[in-house]
Amino acid sequence: MASNSERNDARKGRKFRPQARPGGRAPAASDDWIWGWHAVEAALANPHRGEPLHLLATPERTKQIRAAFGQIAALETVDNHAVGQKLPQGAVHQGVALRPAPLEDVDLAEFEARPGAVVLMLDQVTDPQNVGAILRSAAAFGATGVVLQDRNAPKLSGALAKAAAGAVDRVRVARVVNLSRALEELAQGGWRAVGLDGDAERGLHDVLDGTATVLVLGSEGDGIRRLVAEHCDELARISMPGGFESLNVSAAAAISLYEASRLRR
DSSP: OOOGGGGSOTTOOOOOOOOOOTTOOOGGGTTTOEESHHHHHHHHHOTTSOSOSEEEEOHHHHHHHHHHHOOOTTEEEOOHHHHHHTSOTTOOOTTEEEEOOOOOOOOGGGSOOOTTOEEEEEESOOOHHHHHHHHHHHHHTTOSEEEEEGGGSOOSSHHHHHHHTTGGGTSOEEEESOHHHHHHHHHHTTOEEEEEOTTOSSBHHHHOOSSOEEEEEEBTTTBSOHHHHHTOSEEEBOOOTTSOOOOOHHHHHHHHHHHHHHTTO
16 A cells, blocks of 8 residues: 555556456456547547557558558558457457557646536546546536546546547546545635535535536445545535436436536526
């Protein structure tokens, strides 16, 4: 476990690197690849990434890639089976897979607290499909960025990148060691934090005020942790007149982003 001296900055910390198990697949077999046309296209178009490490494409996809991006040294033209061999079983790769250069970390200070701006913070939301869907909604509604806790969030690749459909490379993501300290830093920069809580007294539409807002969402099981909730300026619920008070976290994020976007119109 990291010492206290290693945890003195919300933006820094040691990254967990899983150990390969004896007899298992190489770590890069699934964790480090992006697949699906929209996800790969967005990664190749992202100027903040370096040169691709490895790019596999069927002949038809190779033509599309060269038409859009020119010659790429890492591009290898193969058949569908060869693409699938690098990926988890059943991955819908659409004839293309990329092992990209990693994205650079985003500093919280880069999130400008302008009126109407929204940042999403995810507290221990660990399912890659959910995080990918949330990034997709964040891109659709023009969110300023997303904050993840470094130790309790999936990598921005694999199934997450496929679910995000290119949003991994369109939404700025900050990984932090401590969410509570990150909220303190954002507050100093002019951000107001609103935590989503199904038991809150006020509805989200009553709490949002058009100022720069951090929307904090917790895991579906436990919600926002106590200390993180205590660092929020307000807690709010999504009003559900149907009486069925159970939303997938990605659906809650989309609704929250829509509510916030209405104030920008």
